[in-house]
Amino acid sequence: MQQGIxxxxxxxxxxxxxxxxxxxxxxxxxxxxxxxxxxDELAGYSQLRVYRRGATIAARGEPLPGxxxxxxxxxxxxxxxxxxxxxxxxxxxxxxxxGFAAVLLERDCPVDLVAxxxxxxxxxxxxxxxxxxxxxxxxxxxxxxTLAERVLLLVGELEASAQHSSLQRLACYLxxxxxxxxxxxxxxxxxxATKSTIAARLxxxxxxxxxxxxxxxxxxxxxxxxxxxxxxxxxGLAALAGGRA
Amino acid sequence: MQQGIxxxxxxxxxxxxxxxxxxxxxxxxxxxxxxxxxxDELAGYSQLRVYRRGATIAARGEPLPGxxxxxxxxxxxxxxxxxxxxxxxxxxxxxxxxGFAAVLLERDCPVDLVAxxxxxxxxxxxxxxxxxxxxxxxxxxxxxxTLAERVLLLVGELEASAQHSSLQRLACYLxxxxxxxxxxxxxxxxxxATKSTIAARLxxxxxxxxxxxxxxxxxxxxxxxxxxxxxxxxxGLAALAGGRA
DNA sequence: CGGAATGTTGATTATATTCAACTGTTGTGG
DNA sequence: CCACAACAGTTGAATATAATCAACATTCCG
Numbered sequence: 201m202q203q204g205i206x207x208x209x210x211x212x213x214x215x216x217x218x219x220x221x222x223x224x225x226x227x228x229x230x231x232x233x234x235x236x237x238x239x240d241e242l243a244g245y246s247q248l249r250v251y252r253r254g255a256t257i258a259a260r261g262e263p264l265p266g267x268x269x270x271x272x273x274x275x276x277x278x279x280x281x282x283x284x285x286x287x288x289x290x291x292x293x294x295x296x297x298x299g300f301a302a303v304l305l306e307r308d309c310p311v312d313l314v315a316x317x318x319x320x321x322x323x324x325x326x327x328x329x330x331x332x333x334x335x336x337x338x339x340x341x342x343x344x345x346t347l348a349e350r351v352l353l354l355v356g357e358l359e360a361s362a363q364h365s366s367l368q369r370l371a372c373y374l375x376x377x378x379x380x381x382x383x384x385x386x387x388x389x390x391x392x393a394t395k396s397t398i399a400a401r402l403x404x405x406x407x408x409x410x411x412x413x414x415x416x417x418x419x420x421x422x423x424x425x426x427x428x429x430x431x432x433x434x435x436g437l438a439a440l441a442g443g444r445a
Numbered sequence: 446m447q448q449g450i451x452x453x454x455x456x457x458x459x460x461x462x463x464x465x466x467x468x469x470x471x472x473x474x475x476x477x478x479x480x481x482x483x484x485d486e487l488a489g490y491s492q493l494r495v496y497r498r499g500a501t502i503a504a505r506g507e508p509l510p511g512x513x514x515x516x517x518x519x520x521x522x523x524x525x526x527x528x529x530x531x532x533x534x535x536x537x538x539x540x541x542x543x544g545f546a547a548v549l550l551e552r553d554c555p556v557d558l559v560a561x562x563x564x565x566x567x568x569x570x571x572x573x574x575x576x577x578x579x580x581x582x583x584x585x586x587x588x589x590x591t592l593a594e595r596v597l598l599l600v601g602e603l604e605a606s607a608q609h610s611s612l613q614r615l616a617c618y619l620x621x622x623x624x625x626x627x628x629x630x631x632x633x634x635x636x637x638a639t640k641s642t643i644a645a646r647l648x649x650x651x652x653x654x655x656x657x658x659x660x661x662x663x664x665x666x667x668x669x670x671x672x673x674x675x676x677x678x679x680x681g682l683a684a685l686a687g688g689r690a
Numbered sequence: 691c692g693g694a695a696t697g698t699t700g701a702t703t704a705t706a707t708t709c710a711a712c713t714g715t716t717g718t719g720g
Numbered sequence: 721c722c723a724c725a726a727c728a729g730t731t732g733a734a735t736a737t738a739a740t741c742a743a744c745a746t747t748c749c750g
Contacts, residue, residue, distance in 0.1 A: 279600070281608035281687070289603055301593035310600050333589070337582035344578070344585055347592035348546035354599035355524070355555050358534055361606050362648060363526035364739085366706070394728065403607060408706055410730055426715095442526070609707085611738070641696065653738055655698055671747085 214247040214323075221246050224271055224322055228297050230346040231324075234339060238332060246324045251315040258299075258313040266325040269297040273319020276397065277311045288401040289357075291316075291392050300347055303329055316393055363442065366404045370412045372441035373402060374422065378431055387431035394427075459492040459568075466491050469516055469567055473542050475591040476569075479584060483577060491569045496560040503544070503558040511570040514542040518564020521642065522556045533646040534602075536561075536637050545592055548574055561638055608687065611649045615657045617686035618647060619667065623676055632676035639672075 221243035225231050231239070248271065251257055257275060258264055270292050277289040277298065289311055292298060302309055303326045333340045360369055378387045391398055399409035413429075416422045421437045423430040431437055466488040470476050476484070493516065496502055502520060503509055515537050522534040522543065534556055537543060547554055548571045560566075578585045605614055623632045636643055644654035658674075661667045666682045668675040676682055 279604040279607055281604070285607070285609065287604070287607035289600060301596040304590055304593040305597070307597065310597055333586055334582075337579075337585055340582055340585035340589055341578055344589035344592055345549055347589055347596055348549040350596050351546040351592055351599065352550070352552060352555055354596065354603065355534060358599065358602055358606065359524040359526070359532070361603065362524055362530070362532035364530065364705085396728065405707060406729070407708085407731080411706090414730090609737085639696065650739060651697070652699080652740085656738090659698085 214249050216243075216247055218243050220248065220271060220320075221322060224269055224295075225324070227295060228267075228269055229349075230300070230339065230342040233342055234332075234336075238336065238339075242324055242328055242332070245328045246322055249321050249323070251319055251321060253315055253317050255315045256312060257315055257319075257321055258309045258311075260310065260312045261308050264299050264302045264307075264309040264326070266323045267297055267299045267303055267329055268313065269322045269324070270294050271320040271322055273321075274316045274393065275319060275321075276314050276316055276393070276400075278314060278400075279311055286400055287403055288397065291397070291401060293392060300343065301350070304333075304343070304347075316397065361403055366402065366408060367412055367415060368440060368442055369402050369404075370409070371416065371421075371437050373398075374416075374429065374431065375434070375438050375441045378434065378437075387434050389429040389431065391427050391429065459494050461488075461492055463488050465493065465516060465565075466567060469514055469540075470569070472540055473512075473514055474594075475545070475584065475587040478587055479577075479581075483581065483584075487569055487573055487577070490573045491567055494566050494568070496564050496566060498560055498562050500560045501557060502560055502564075502566055503554045503556075505555065505557045506553050509544050509547045509552075509554040509571070511568045512542055512544045512548050512574055513558065514567045514569070515539050516565040516567055518566075519561045519638065520564060520566075521559050521561055521638070521645075523559060523645075524556055531645055532648055533642065536642070536646060538637060545588065546595070549578075549588070549592075561642065606648055611647065611653060612657055612660060613685060613687055614647050614649075615654075616661065616666075616682050618643075619661075619674065619676065620679070620683050620686045623679065623682075632679050634674040634676065636672050636674065 218240075222239055225234070225239050225242055225246070231242070234242075246266075251273075258268060260280070272294050274294075275292045277292065279287045279289050281287060290298075292313075298313060299309070301307075306326070333343055360372055363369060363372075374389050377389045377392075379389070380386070381388045393401075395409055395413070396406040399406045402409070404412070413422070413424050416437075417424055419436070421431070421433045421440070423432055463485075467484055470479070470484050470487055470491070476487070479487075491511075496518075503513060505525070517539050519539075520537045522537065523531045524534050525531050535543075537558075543558060544554070546552075551571070578588055605617055608614060608617075619634050622634045622637075624634070625631070626633045638646075640654055640658075641651040644651045647654070649657070658667070658669050661682075662669055664681070666676070666678045666685070668677055
């Protein structure tokens with residue numbers, strides 16, 4: 201789908217920057233409560249890599265070398281339906297991580313992880329993570345909680361994907377991402393990716409996405425200006441979304 | 446469908462049967478590796494209740510008293526989309542459990558749990574489970590693994606619900622539940638609930654379900670006899686499903 | 691037996707996809 | 721810095737897919 205980056209370096213050579221790695225790890229869910237020496241140890245095993253836009257960071261069906269975290273840039277987790285269609289399970293931004301479940305169970309990667317922009321990616325290898333969990337009960341509990349969070353999020357996703365109207369799904373999505381503009385109290389949404397990508401996240405085609413945004417606009421609920429969306433009627437949008445948080 | 450509890454009392458009074466509870470708990474994922482005294486302790490806190498078909502065992506949005514497990518009967522976890530529609534997230538049968546994620550995070554129940562037949566339900570209260578996790582690292586790890594399993598299953602669900610053709614979804618579902626008939630080597634599927642219920646699990650209406658089964662039949666892939674489905678062409682069915690396990 | 695739940699079938703309709711053509715935007719190499 | 725290619729987004733018409741509505745058949749239990 202995307203390429204066109206003509207001269208990617210042939211080899212993406214991994215490197216290690218303890219400052220970056222330690223800062224990243226201490227901010228990662230489940231890892232954020234580890235003591236210094238444990239963070240240092242993990243950082244010593246971890247690697248950083250640079251990927252260009254469109255590059256595959258981890259491929260579905262292949263072993264996952266470890267927990268993956270984004271230092272910079274953004275990426276998508278894609279599920280491929282059995283046709284050529286792609287559906288996005290999750291969008292990752294700087295600070296987000298992926299792979300806990302597969303690493304813990306030593307399973308192959310369940311999705312494709314593809315860079316949406318040039319990005320810097322950290323890999324915390326599986327073995328040290330699993331070993332740490334074995335000897336640090338607090339970490340095991342934190343990991344369990346992180347996984348429990350993800351379970352509830354996924355159930356929410358499943359629920360969202362069940363509500364048949366794509367307009368409702370979009371309204372729900374926009375409502376969930378609404379944030380206050382800094383100055384005044386107006387609500388705005390910053391889309392974390394292109395509209396086409398968001399469309400795939402919501403399970404619709406880009407053409408449909410375009411029509412849906414137009415529909416919301418014509419109802420006076422939002423105002424679209426390129427990647428910025430102003431919410432004109434938050435209550436109306438929430439009502440359309442169906443009263444979920 | 447299945448029953449055996451003949452005359453459920455008007456009031457559902459909880460009771461405790463250590464034999465039943467201990468046998469159940471030692472078979473539950475994550476709990477299955479606990480030592481005897483720990484199982485006994487949990488059993489001492491746990492309760493059994495009888496529910497009639499159609500009764501709500503746990504309601505969405507309300508606090509969940511603990512991990513719920515089915516001793517007998519079957520139940521459905523339903524997501525309600527914002528119209529009146531219901532989508533089934535999971536079907537539970539005897540031995541299945543539910544609620545780890547919500548219990549661990551002390552969150553409200555994310556779904557409705559409704560009895561599909563009269564059933565006997567065990568509740569293992571939240572607090573003892575959380576405390577046990579705090580002092581037994583092995584249990585915490587086992588719980589994390591159980592949750593990781595669920596994460597991967599849910600990703601699979603999301604993936605399945607993304608593939609647009611309902612015929613593919615049904616083929617995939619039947620393929621995943623295929624089992625060898627005892628005598629000969631023929632493949633059969635025993636539906637764990639009524640066709641209407643399975644339809645809701647697959648995200649289609651019962652009318653569509655009926656037509657889909659007819660379509661598979663006319664293609665010579667299956668043969669439907671009430672609740673029993675014989676798979677005549679496993680390879681063909683798998684090909685239709687899209688080559689997933 | 692009788693009533694309720696379950697399942698089937700046909701006709702019609704809503705919803706989103708597909709196909710196709712076109713415009714706008716962006717980043718890069720010349 | 722401009723020109724161009726690749727990407728991103730828009731719009732319209734035709735089409736596919738499953739939902740809905742309505743009527744009827746069947747099965748299961750009490």
